[in-house]
Amino acid sequence: xxxxxxxxxxxxxxxxxxxxxxxxxxxxxxxxxxxxxxxxxxxxxxxxxxxxxxxxxxxxxxxxxxxxxxxxxxxxxxxxxxxxxxxxxxxxxxxxxxxxxxxxxxxxxxxxxxxxxxxxxxxxxxxxxxxxxxxxxxxxxxxxxxxxxxxxxxxxxxxxxxxxxxxxxxxxxxxxxxxxxxxxxxxxxxxxxxxxxxxxxxxxxxxxxxxxxxxxxxxxxxxxxxxxxxxxxxxxxxxxxxxxxxx
Amino acid sequence: xxxxxxxxxxxxxxxxxxxxxxxxxxxxxxxxxxxxxxxxxxxxxxxxxxxxxxxxxxxxxxxxxxxxxxxxxxxxxxxxxxxxxxxxxxxxxxxxxxxxxxxxxxxxxxxxxxxxxxxxxxxxxxxxxxxxxxxxxxxxxxxxxxxxxxxxxxxxxxxxxxxxxxxxxxxxxxxxxxxxxxxxxxxxxxxxxxxxxxxxxxxxxxxxxxxxxxxxxxxxxxxxxxxxxxxxxxxxxxxxxxxxxxxxxxxxxxxxxxxxxxxxxxxxxxxxxxxxxxxxxx
Numbered sequence: 001x002x003x004x005x006x007x008x009x010x011x012x013x014x015x016x017x018x019x020x021x022x023x024x025x026x027x028x029x030x031x032x033x034x035x036x037x038x039x040x041x042x043x044x045x046x047x048x049x050x051x052x053x054x055x056x057x058x059x060x061x062x063x064x065x066x067x068x069x070x071x072x073x074x075x076x077x078x079x080x081x082x083x084x085x086x087x088x089x090x091x092x093x094x095x096x097x098x099x100x101x102x103x104x105x106x107x108x109x110x111x112x113x114x115x116x117x118x119x120x121x122x123x124x125x126x127x128x129x130x131x132x133x134x135x136x137x138x139x140x141x142x143x144x145x146x147x148x149x150x151x152x153x154x155x156x157x158x159x160x161x162x163x164x165x166x167x168x169x170x171x172x173x174x175x176x177x178x179x180x181x182x183x184x185x186x187x188x189x190x191x192x193x194x195x196x197x198x199x200x201x202x203x204x205x206x207x208x209x210x211x212x213x214x215x216x217x218x219x220x221x222x223x224x225x226x227x228x229x230x231x232x233x234x235x236x237x238x239x240x241x242x243x244x245x246x247x
Numbered sequence: 248x249x250x251x252x253x254x255x256x257x258x259x260x261x262x263x264x265x266x267x268x269x270x271x272x273x274x275x276x277x278x279x280x281x282x283x284x285x286x287x288x289x290x291x292x293x294x295x296x297x298x299x300x301x302x303x304x305x306x307x308x309x310x311x312x313x314x315x316x317x318x319x320x321x322x323x324x325x326x327x328x329x330x331x332x333x334x335x336x337x338x339x340x341x342x343x344x345x346x347x348x349x350x351x352x353x354x355x356x357x358x359x360x361x362x363x364x365x366x367x368x369x370x371x372x373x374x375x376x377x378x379x380x381x382x383x384x385x386x387x388x389x390x391x392x393x394x395x396x397x398x399x400x401x402x403x404x405x406x407x408x409x410x411x412x413x414x415x416x417x418x419x420x421x422x423x424x425x426x427x428x429x430x431x432x433x434x435x436x437x438x439x440x441x442x443x444x445x446x447x448x449x450x451x452x453x454x455x456x457x458x459x460x461x462x463x464x465x466x467x468x469x470x471x472x473x474x475x476x477x478x479x480x481x482x483x484x485x486x487x488x489x490x491x492x493x494x495x496x497x498x499x500x501x502x503x504x505x506x507x508x509x510x511x512x513x514x515x516x517x518x519x520x521x522x523x524x525x526x527x528x529x
Contacts, residue, residue, distance in 0.1 A: 057416060078416045090410040094284055095464050104406050107417035113399050140464045160417070 008071065010035050010164055010194050011056055016065030018051055025051045029065070029219045038186070038195045040209035047216040049198045050086065053168055056196070057083055070163060079108045082157030086168040086198075088149065092142040098152050099124050099137040105159035127159040128152075131185060147178035154185070165189060167197045183208045251486040260376055261485075264495070267378040268481025270386040271442045272455070274435035276474025277397055279456035280466060281428060285408040288453050290327050290429065293342040295436045295448040297323040297349020302370055303356030312370070313382060316440060320433035323349055328429040332422060373444030373496040375485065382441065389434050396431060404428060405466060442481060443496035454503040455480065461514035480506070 009032040018026040025048040033039050043049050054060045055067055058074030069077035082105070102124040103116050110117060128134045131151040136144065144152060150170060157165060167186075171179040186195060187208060199205045206212055214220050255261045282291050301319020302312045323345060330341045357367050369377065397404060406414035407424045415421045432452075439448045459472035484499025 059412065059415065079418050081416070083413070083416055085412070088410075089412045091284075091286075094409055095460060095466055095469050096405075096409060097464060100405075100465070101409075104402075104409065104413065105417070107402060107406055107414065107419055115401055156413075 009033055010070055011196065012066075012068045013052070013056070014066045014068075016052075016055060016062045016067060018048075018055060018060065018062050018064075020051075025217065026055075026062075026215075027218055029215070031213060031219055033194060033196060035194055036190070038190045038208065038210045039197070040205040040212045041196060041198045041215055042200065042205065042212055043215035045200065049200075049215055050168055052215060053083075053166055053196070053198060057081060057166065079160065080163045082154075082160060082162035082165045082193075084150075084153045084157050084165070084167040084170055086170075086172060088153065090141075094141060096141050097137070098128070098133070098139050098141060098144070101141055101152060102127055102155045102159050105156040107160075109160060123159050123161075124155070127155040130158060131155045132181075146173040147175070147181075150174055150178070150182060154182075158189075163194065165193045165195045167195070169198055169200065171199070171201075179204075248486055248490070251489040254489065259380075261489075263378055263380050263383060264375045264485055265482060266383055267375055267386060268442055268485055268499075269478050270383065270390055271438045271451070272474055272477030272481055273390045274393055274438040275451050275455055275477040276459075276472075277393055277470045278431050278435040279452045279477070280459070280470045280473050281404065281408055282432060283453055283456040283460055284466065284469075285428075287429075287432070288449060289339065290331065290342055291432050291436065291452055292449045293327050293346040293349075294320055294324050294429070294433050295440070295445045295452075296346045298436060298440065298445055299353030299370060300349040300351075300356070301353070303353035303360070307356040307360045313385065313437070313441075316437045317434070319349070320437050321430055324429040324433035325426060328426045332425070369444065370440070371444050371446050372494060373440060373442055373447065375442045375481075375495045378441050386438055386441065389438055393431055393434060396427070400424065400427075443499060447496055447500045450500045450503060451477065451480070454500075454507045458503075458507050458510045461510050476503075476506075 011031070011033040013029055013031040016026060016029045017024075029048075029052065031052075041049055041052065051060065055062050056069060056074055058069075058076075058078050067074050070080055099121070100116075103120050105127070106116065106120040106123055110120070125134065125137065128137055131154050133148065133151040133155060136148055136152060139148075141149075141152070150173070154167075154170070157167075165186075170186075171182055174182070183205075186197070189195065195209075197205065197209065251261075255265065282288055298316050298320045301315040301317075301322070303315075304319070305312045305315025327342055327345055330345070331338050334341055353370075354367070357370075403414070403419050403424050406417065406419055407421055407428065411421050411425075414424075435452065436445070436448050439451050443451050455476035456469060456473040458476055459469045463469045463472055480499050480503040484502050485495050487493075487502070488495040488498035
């Protein structure tokens with residue numbers, strides 16, 4: 001854990017409840033993430049994982065409870081969070097190449113008017129370099145494989161020099177080998193960033209993360225070693241094959 | 248064609264018409280590109296048609312229809328934008344309703360304006376040969392507004408058209424830029440109504456950009472190519488219609504539509520050809 005950062009939680013979720021119309025998605029959720037942690041958020045589909053991320057990002061407002069990110073309201077803090085969505089929320093046939101997509105992560109930095117500056121382009125190149133995707137810089141966004149697109153989205157999240165990285169199912173659309181690469185990269189990034197990652201694959205992510213939080217409408221927190229058959233059964237209703245941990 | 252070129256030297260109204268077409272194509276290239284990549288052609292259609300309400304009202308009260316069109320277009324852009332932002336569930340029905348209401352208001356006003364009934368056709372289908380010279384300056388001014396606004400906020404417009412959610416996270420005021428973009432669409436619609444009338448506006452707004460989109464891989468180049476294509480279609484349409492004395496607007500649209508269909512087939516073929524070559528080379 002970096003010692004020069006304050007030790008108050010970078011993300012603090014207090015007694016948060018949220019529902020889409022009549023559908024209650026989250027209730028009494030409490031979560032505090034300390035600087036430098038790598039937290040895996042797991043739970044069944046429709047358990048509210050993506051909704052909780054959107055609340056932390058300030059894209060949604062909780063009906064009850066309070067969320068603070070970097071001691072600010074989520075909407076104010078959003079620029080210091082790097083976010084990698086589960087599904088790219090853009091059309092794949094949009095006429096744009098990778099470098100310009102990554103440069104978009106620099107919005108909100110520097111002057112408001114005009115085109116990207118040289119510094120933005122350099123930052124985009126560096127970010128692509130960091131995720132080992134420099135060779136894709138001039139490629140149209142529509143001509144990337146799932147794994148390549150994931151790297152580009154990660155670069156777009158990193159280019160704004162965030163303090164926190166939030167990823168929603170980053171490995172849902174890629175194969176096992178690319179998945180290992182992504183997690184190795186995240187472990188590397190965790191040296192300087194706090195990471196919150198959503199996954200449905202509880203067994204796989206527990207090898208990488210420092211702590212797992214389990215969400216199914218409400219939340220229970222554990223260290224990785226505390227995940228046992230009971231927890232999994234409570235969370236998924238007993239349909240999950242038990243996986244032994246090597247920790 | 249040569250007949251047109253000779254006449255072009257002789258008649259000032261033809262020169263005005265040619266210039267009007269070229270000025271309109273700037274709007275259709277720059278803003279049409281956003282309409283195509285953001286897939287808001289239906290909204291643009293709604294804005295274009297409800298403009299008739301403003302034109303009709305301006306005529307009835309003895310004002311300049313051009314000014315009436317501009318006010319109505321901006322109003323309906325803001326209204327349609329607000330509907331889209333607040334009413335996500337029945338957005339298309341709502342836009343369809345505004346589309347029809349605007350037209351109905353326009354037709355009623357025109358019906359009650361003595362002596363102007365024949366102008367309905369030129370509103371609906373445009374008449375580039377009747378564009379007054381002073382309106383060229385107005386068109387050039389609107390072009391300038393379009394280009395300056397897009398140039399100043401290019402990154403923001405790009406982000407809002409590409410990925411609204413991400414733009415919001417980066418602190419871009421998405422609602423503001425979304426509504427601003429629709430206002431620019433409204434301005435462009437008014438520019439194009441001069442040339443092809445409000446029914447055919449949507450074709451000139453989308454087809455050149457869509458053709459460009461078949462071949463280019465960046466938004467800036469797409470705008471440039473679409474502007475050039477727009478200029479080509481309006482000029483060539485004007486020239487082709489002159490000899491046989493056809494209405495210019497529909498001639499331009501048929502030209503643009505024909506090229507679009509051919510281009511869609513061609514780019515489809517090219518993609519298949521490339522895929523085949525890749526497989527056989529492997």
